[in-house]
Amino acid sequence: MGLFHSIFPIKGIRARLLVAFGAMLVILFWIISFLILNQWRRMILTNAEEQVESVTRAFSIFVIETFIFAESNQMKVDDALDYYIRDYLAREPRLRYIAIYDPQGTILVHSDPQRFIYTPHDSLAPLILQSGKALNRAYQDADYGWVIESAFPLQIASKNWGVLRMGFEAGSVRKEIQGLFYSLLMFAAIITVFALILLYILSGYLTASLRKLTTAIDRFEIDKPLNFEQPPYEDEISLLYQHFTRMQNRLQESQSKVMEIQRQIYQAEKLASIGRLASGVAHEINNPLNGIKSCLYAINRDPDDHCQTAEYLKLIDEGLQHIETIVTKLLGFARRPSKSREAVNLNEALKKVLQLLEFRFSQKQIRLSLKPDNNLPPIQADSQLMQEVFMNLLLNSYDAVSEKGHISVMSGIEDNERVFVRITDNGPGIDPEDQKKIFDPFFTTKEPGEGTGLGLSVSLSIVQAHGGTIEVQSQPGRGCEFKVILPIGEEK
Amino acid sequence: MTVKSKFFLTALPLLFVLFSIFLYERMLDIKFTDVLPNISGQPRSGIGDSIVYKIGVVSRFSPSLLYRGYQPLISYLNSQTPFHFELRLNKTYSEAVQQLASGELEAAFLGTYVFLKYMDVQPIHAFLAPLSSDGQPHFRIVLITREDFPYKKLTDFSGQRIGVPSPLSFSGNWLQKYILPKVWPAGMPKPQFVSYDFHHTVVQHLIRNDLAGGVVKDRVAEEYAGKGIRIVRRSRYIPASPLVRGPASDQRVIEAISDVLTRIPDRKRMVLKEWDAEFRHGFVRVKDQLYKKFKQELDEGEMSGFISFHISH
Ligand SMILES: Nc1ncnc2c1ncn2[C@@H]1O[C@H](COP(=O)(O)OP(=O)(O)OP(=O)(O)O)[C@@H](O)[C@H]1O
Ligand SMILES: [Mg+2]
Secondary structure, eight states: OHHHHHHSOOOOHHHHHHHHHHHHHHHHHHHHHHHHHHHHHHHHHHHHHHHHHHHHHHHHHHHHHHHHHHHHTTOOHHHHHHHHHHHHHHHOTTEEEEEEEOTTSBEEEESSHHHHHHOOBOTTHHHHHHHTSOEEEEEEETTTEEEEEEEEEEEETTEEEEEEEEEEEOHHHHHHHHHHHHHHHHHHHHHHHHHHHHHHHHHHHHHHHHHHHHHHHHTOOTTSOOOOOOOSSOSHHHHHHHHHHHHHHHHHHHHHHHHHHHHHHHHHHHHHHHHHHHHHHHHHHHHHHHHHHHHHHHHHHSTTOHHHHHHHHHHHHHHHHHHHHHHHHHHHHHSOOOOOOEEEOHHHHHHHHHHHHHHHHHHTTOEEEEEOOTTOOOEEEOHHHHHHHHHHHHHHHHHHSOTTOEEEEEEEEETTTEEEEEEEEOSOOOOHHHHTTTTSTTOOOSOTTTOOSOHHHHHHHHHHHTTOEEEEEEETTTEEEEEEEEEOOOOO | OOHHHHHHHHHHHHHHHHHHHHHHHHHHOOOEEOOOOOOOSOOSOOTTOSOEEEEEEEOSSOHHHHHHHHHHHHHHHHHHSSSEEEEEEESSHHHHHHHHHHTSOSEEEOOHHHHHHHTTTSOOEEEEEEOOTTSSSEEOEEEEEETTSOOOSGGGGTTOEEEEOOTTSHHHHIIIIIIHHHHSOTTSOOOEEEEOSSHHHHHHHHHTTSOSEEEEEHHHHHHTBTTTEEEEEEOOOEEOOOEEEOTTOOHHHHHHHHHHHHOOOGGGHHHHHHSOGGGTTOEEEOOHHHHHHHHHHHHHTOOSTTOOOOOOO
16 A cells, blocks of 8 residues: 555645555456457457468469469460469569479479579478478568468379468558557557546535535534535535534533533632731721720720710721722622723732732832823723732732732733733742642642632633633742733723 | 646546547457468479479369369379379360370270260270269169159150250260150150250259259269159169270279279278269279170160160260
């Protein structure tokens, strides 16, 4: 198959089979034509030879009669024969020459006087007479062209008069064979061409559905049925189609499973964020609550000191107001994320998140530098989810930097097509090994109870759902940089 | 497309064309030569003897046909005797008789009719005669008709055509000259006699319905047995056509011929098949006496039945 394939670079198994079969058929046909040609050629030759021999035999009777006549009349035989031979030669257009030799092989008569001189002896004459049979041959002569000759013994019983040689032109015999050769060649060529055309059409017909299927697969989308007209008959291609549809179904199933899990992860992350927030919130609420508690304690101990009471009440009010803001913000963050798309200014979203984290940052004495691009165009996005992404990234940086660390946040436009938000910190950075894994769900380097490992994975899926990406750059020991890139998109 | 496949795609058609050309050349080269059979021994002809003994024969057959019948016999003589014989064709019986008498011919095949005619006027003598199938040197003449001809008596042929062979044979004369004058009723129209060159032609014409009857040698009629003819009359036995010698014939040569032809050994019987039908059953020595006696009977008209012959000179 290797050699065959290198000769005929054909891909389809069936087409290959057909070509091999066709080639065999053609070769077989050529061999058959050759055999027929050979057989016919033999028949033509035998026929011509027999014809020549029978004419010579018939003429030999006449020659013998002339010999006997000449003998009984004491005539010279060559005189009598010469006239008849030339007369016969003139009346038989295919006859080239007649020659008569005596039993010893000496020439007696030749229709061509030149030949009489140049071929005076026939060494075969005694042998032919001895055998008593005609000796035939075909040969090419310089003057006569192709000739079939019969050398016939002039003989009755033991009485020998000599040998008669008659040569007939054989050009017509060759023409006949030539004609046969050409017609068989033509026939074989026509059959070959016909077989090849048939083969071409047949193989094209066979591979057409296969080609249709491949183009259909090229345009394939996982949630749409394959745009392919199944062939009406059962063959390998319809089988392939069936298997492909089954695979598509399995893909669809696993995709919906993935989406379900993703949804669960969102939910889990939501809860986790809330939990983490809650601990922060509890901390934040605890401070004013402690203040309120000590104020109430002081008022209760000395209720009549109105001046002091008024002062404490004012402090209590401040504390409550602080708690109220925190709760309000918390409520806003905890609202179930809707998949609604609206025009979102990422600078605004950033500010909201940073407000929530302000207290924490100040406690850890983190230096925050914010450089928002004021020309940032709004993008089509879910504001809540965007806030969640920033919250996650900022919390990670918060976790990473030490006391009095530095976090910088900036936004901007890239190539007039995309907006970005870059969060940089001077924490320990991420070592190259871990960089590959940080977006995996539940990958965390943090102590149990401190990190779930969901933050980045959820953030990435949110950003990707908006058609964007998150890029990470980190130099271990110096900090790291997270860049959220989102397409601007058309105003709908 | 790989280099290999390119090579094959150009080499294959080229190979094919070359092969076709080769085939074409081979098919059109019609040269051949028969192979000579491997023959050992000497050529058959015994040319080289100083004296050639000529044996005459007269026939209306073409020379080559005659040679086919007689040459095998001559060849046999050449192979069995120390002498060299050759056939000599004579145009007429009188020429043959003359050449016999002059010694130019050593011997000659003559018909009985002709021998009887010349035996008294020329010094020629019968010495051999062929045998018929019953082992005797004689034959009969028969009158034949087609099987469907309702023959009862000779007068049924009144006004009909009867085929006969050469007038220089007994068959050619028998009915016409020797029978009818004696038995035909006066006043009745005689049959019309048509002459043919050969006995066989008479039978052929009879079968073809050109004739009502025919007169031929019994041997020829028997050849056609079962082919639509029947024999209705037979003549008495007539001495067979003899092999005749002249006055100057070499006695040794005549003796050698007689000896060889009368004693053909059984293992050589096969050669007889090639010979003229007349000689198939071999020969026997005869004397002039046989023919003289027959002639006497003819002259006296003492023939059995109604058969009688007259020889006119
Ligand atoms: N700014 C950063 N500097 C150094 N390492 C970081 C930074 N951001 C993320 N990481 C590494 O990536 C890991 C995964 O972060 P991710 O936000 O997914 O989970 P987590 O912060 O550990 O837990 P959580 O679910 O609470 O966010 C972290 O555990 C940390 O090792
Ligand atoms: Mg995190």
